Amino acid sequence: MTPAKISEIFRRFQEHNPKPQTELEYTNPYTLLVAVTLSAQATDVGVNKATKTLFKVVDTPQKMLDLGEEGLKGYIKTIGLYNAKAKNIMAAATILVDEFEGQVPSNREDLERLAGVGRKTANVVLNVAFGEPTMAVDTHIFRVSNRLGLTAGKTPLAVELQLEKIIPTEYRLHAHHWLILHGRYICKARKPDCPNCFLADLCEFPDKTK
The missing domain is CATH 1.10.340.30 (Hypothetical protein; domain 2)
Structure with a gap:
């Protein structure tokens, strides 16, 4: 995937959700x-x-x-x-x-x-x-990153290291939440909601749902 395409993916993530938050509730x-x-x-x-x-x-x-x-x-x-x-x-x-x-x-x-x-x-x-720009790779990030074509990692660590290399600096802080939430609500494991995905035209997943 080209740097321009990767940058556009994360630009759209930011456009749709400028300040994503964890869904876990905490106080400190x-x-x-x-x-x-x-x-x-x-x-x-x-x-x-x-x-x-x-x-x-x-x-x-x-x-x-x-x-x-x-x-x-x-x-x-x-x-x-x-x-x-x-x-x-x-x-x-x-x-x-x-x-x-x-x-x-x-x-x-x-x-x-x-x-x-x-x-x-x-x-x-x-x-x-x-506020560190870390990448916590869970099952959602692992699936979404590989489906989109951002990575081709066979382990969570491989995906983490690949993402750290390719994600533009200005998007790294929120990248992990964007990918998690996308996997949770759009790019679901069993049936991704490709018709309603704002990244569908950039996604390299060959088995998109109709």
Whole structure:
């Protein structure tokens, strides 16, 4: 795909949604970290239902430790893998209190030291909480990027690195949200809504729906 075509794709994304936002609800970097940890293999809607009441009680790592693992489970038991997620969230809270004075670090290396935090979660926190132009490749971004013809990656990391190379600088901050939302509402997994896609004429996907 040519640089001009890539630039036009992201220009249209910006035109349709100038300031995209995460659909996870949060109040500060710590609650964002918790929400993103909970969102693995779960929907944002499901996470928001659970955290709506949780975040009224807990908004710092110390308050999470005060709540305790069993107390946390009571709030998140509707979310898949909640036992493992509760254990990771408590372990991360301990590290944040003991080593970072209760503050969420703003660099990838320290974030990835936290239990339950991998590259994708770190990228989301860096992007949303700290305004870094990171690319958190989830299933939506992986699918949309390859379908459009922006990338030809076989792994999330390959797609991430390819996108970082080709996306014009002025669009990088919001690119990950544009691609996620496009995959969630237009370029769906089973049946992409190609007739209503504002990128259809630029898309190189050979099996467009009619």
